Amino acid sequence: MLQRTRRSVRHLVRPYPLRDLPAGTMLDLPGRGQTFVTDSGPKDAPAVILLHSVLTTGLLCWYPVIPALNERYRVITLDHRRHGRGIRSDDFTLDDAADDTVAVADVLGVDRFTAAGFSMGGGIAQLIWRRHPGRLNGMVLCSTGPFFSEQDPRAQAVAEKVGRFSAPLYKVLPKSTRLDDTDAHTTVWAFRQFLSTSLPDFGMFGEGLGRFDSRDWLGDIDVPTSVLVSTRDKVVPPSRQQLLLDGIPGARRFEVHGGHACCVLGAEDFIEPFGAAVDAASVHVPRAIRS
Template sequence: MGSQFVRGVGRAFGHVLRPYPARDVPSGAVLELPGRGPVFVTDSGPRDAPAVFLLHSVLTTGLLCWYPVIPELNKRYRVITMDQRWHGRGIRSERFDLRDCADDVAAVADELGIDRFTAAGFSMGGGIAQLVWRRHRHRVSGLVLCSTGPYFSTNDPDLRAQSHRTGRVMTGLYRVLPSPRLRRLDAPVGHTSMWALRQFFSTPLSHMGHFGEGLGGFDSRAWMADIDVPTSVVVSVRDRVVEPARQQLLVDGIPSARRFEVDGGHACCVLGAQFFIPPFVEAVDAVQVATMAAAASPTTGEASLSAR
């Protein structure tokens, strides 16, 4: 039964992922972070180009969330992905806290010798990106926040209960389905859907409850007005998970933040990537232009993005 389910899901994955073959993803390696643990990291693109950290959503991996956009970004950016704690080949720890994830990002930057970078996050990754700025301000030159908000729905008691119910169902599913061997995640496959399934099931769904608690502990509403770096907010206008109104809170609450729109739902970074890639790359470019303007005119203070 499990193999039949996987094949069925694979066909569904294949239908929507076909335009972006998995062979285009960069290779990576496990990086040991002193005092923290091992984490899988990819580092692609020109080494002397501006660095962009791509921070993934919950229940995905660095590559599964971002692989469609990486080739386009690599044309002019150094792009780093990493698996967050308990996702894919991320660090295994006793707790799941987005603050720890943010500190892991800074630790990866240390190991790669990257001083400053743009932090770009999708959904959960958007919360992590905001925390990287808050906890390591001297490292972050800009933010790109996609399909995310200043808090997650797990802050709502009713929605939290729903998340736990979903978690119990997913935990049962995870136990009966075949789990991929982590060392085989990069093995060649005949179809993108099989690669995507390996990536997806590399995250133990038995930790759904912990992920919900970690997301529920994040809330930037009290301090997002202090964010003082160029910021782009990519709003998925058909989103039913992080509704557009909540995404707009970032546009309204972060000084000089600029809004970009993508005609897609919450998984638009992959399922409908053809609509996501152009505005996302434009959003990254806008942050880079503003960062360069600030560096060129240090007496003018922090540069802002163009008017909304």
């Protein structure tokens, strides 16, 4: 326990550095709204859309992996609705987030892509496969499962309390407009990104996560799928991550020996297995001959 605490403090004080962070823009999604999007790497390369976790942003969740992926992929990030500079909607569902992602692909002229999701983003990736047949070349599911613990009424009550009690604090916290200031220390930049999402929405996010459950249709998934298991995860236990491997035909297992925030806190151990997982899922092989 003490060792994990020391590791977390070290990552906060000396986080993975900002390197070659792509510039972004507000993208209009007809009939849906506007969201912040980055689009980097060779435009003629296979496309990977990165789907972030709850209470983060597209860049905050994924900034460590983007430069390496850009060497061989077109990499797209977006802020999911009610996160960061995402669509300002009255409610939040993973179904809407999945549809938003496909709308981003449409506007950018991307027909097929690999969806890589971390935690909440993994649920969104699964819903893209279900709601938009034929759009995915593959999926990479990181630190996620076929359902989220917010289905537990007690967990949902905690989420609602966090949202309710954080509302007064959020009102007095400084709201930075310098989200694109990459000259700042990484911790300062990350804190600004974090505060760009409304903490009082936590209860709404918990409710949206709690509605997601893919267990009944995991066996129908027919695209190459990589499951990156965070072996020290206390939020989405490895046993729940294993359900994806057990349920999705031909799914391949990759591992990172980290906790639930391993994509950022301990990113140096995340980048290599994540890249391998993307490579494995991005080669479209017919289901009948996949191993």
